[in-house]
Amino acid sequence: MGDSRLPSSYMTPGTSSFADFLGAEAPDLLPSRRAVPAGAAGDLAPHGTTIVAATFDGGVVMAGDRRATMGNIIAQRDIQKVFPADEYSVVGIAGTAGLAVEMVRLFQTELEHYEKIEGTTLSMDGKANRLAALIRANLGMAMQGLAVVPLFAGYDLTADQGRIFSYDVTGGRYEETAFHSVGSGSLFARGSLKKLYRDDFDVEEAVTAIVQALYDAADDDSATGGPDITRRIFPVVHVITADGGRRMPDDEVAAIADRILASRMERPDGPAAALT
């Protein structure tokens, strides 16, 4: 680390936002502050695809498939697209993978930095707004095809419930009820969840429902990866309750995925919903 005196800007009281501090101190490290030559750059880099989140009684779950694509090529089979943002929230990303992963790192640092400087955590809405500001700063890149669209979910300790926020590329922030999905397979995943979602899910049922939704997305969207049974690669699932967030261990997700695969052997389109 630095061998000399702390720069005076570090000692200046002021912002408790790490992104603002970074913008003043080392703007070249901001993911959105890069000059990209004019023209579409969207096909140059891998894209992450489908993220699904759903609330349940006492928390919220989020899952993402493991595929990254570059045009018609599968760029990566086991990419991780769902990350813990802090102890009580999680962020999943769709869009340009490189930028998105960097933005998640900035967002994680932002939340932790605020917590350390202020001695208290941001409110759930405060976190959602900070993420919106980071997305908004990326608008220029988004217009050249390097868009990042996150899905943000967490447990709100004051409201005592799980909450989900979706975003558009301009930084618009929208709170969703019950469940939501972003990415290329999101239309199919959302259609699937519409038929599967119940208010009274427990953790395991909620995880089963969103893994079913990812299966349906992979079924109809080439850019979304389904469960890879030969390589044993399964979706990344995060569960957040009042006790904090954790990534569901791979073997638990594998057991749920195996059950879903077994039932799909009988009925490839998945469980049938009641007509009325």
Next chain:
Amino acid sequence: MSMPFYVSPEQLMKDRADFARKGIARGRSVVAVQYADGILFVSENPSQALHKVSEIYDRIAFAAVGRYNEFENLRIAGVRLADMRGYAYDRRDVTGRGLANAYAQTLGTIFSSGGEKPYEVEIFVAEIGDAPEDDQLYRLTYDGQVADEHGYAVMGGAADVVAGHLAEHYVAGASLDEALRVAVAALGHSDSEDRVIPARDLEVAVLDRTRTQPRKFLRLRAARLAEVLGARGDERADEASPEDALAGSGPRHSGQDDPSDPTDQVSGATPPLEDPVTGEPGSPPTAPPVAPPVAPPVAPPADPPAEPTDPAAPGEPSPPAPQPPAPQPGRPPDPGTPPPAEPGQI
């Protein structure tokens, strides 16, 4: 006209060191103790808002005594440095040694520069490793010196007494509960008595390597402390200390004014060496001592400074008020007016 005075560098540094040391000695102590699973910090701090111990990064913590605004500045700079480093490189590249170096350079530069007053702070920077022998505890003083501490360390007001108690009772490799009991007992120890510090007045935090999260820093709340410490006899809070910021109270002086001590921060009760008005050497005060000697008030009594008592401007037209008598240094004030307030106590 002011005369430049020659002050030898030794004297200058000594004065600055005395000044900083005095500021630090006014605060209560902070104890850092290594135990089996990490490093424990304990301080007596009735304030719930102003922390003396805080988190810097995953495995790094910060503790300080002295002037709050100064060490808070250093803490924030440390958090920024660590987060910047962790973001630009990787979380593992943030080290306690690097942070201690940055603090040492900063404190050293400020101490030896003539332009700034020295920081009245003393700091611990602690980092835990995967095993107890990898734990590091640095102690930084106001002049930028770094000491590598082992086992336990104490800084602040009664550091010697507390360290003496710890030297007798510290056991290496103790559990958290044992280490906490020893540290709290040491903080309550003084030459005259052993005081039981109430659990609610304790600020306790640990760097605990057994935590599953990457961030190993954890504050222990009063409920948990009370459970660990158990019944210890009659609790007694410390008497108010100069560092307790009580709402509505003005700055309070610590200690007596000693005119022979140039680093003394207390002043007021001693008459100035010369009369501020006439420049004549002041006469020894008669009882009660008054500083500075004032002219006896005349009508209107609420406005004595407006009176043209300045001998440098005798030719100026006087206001319609009757000419006041000449100032008489050393004369007791008129009993009808309150004595002038001590400077700094307004």
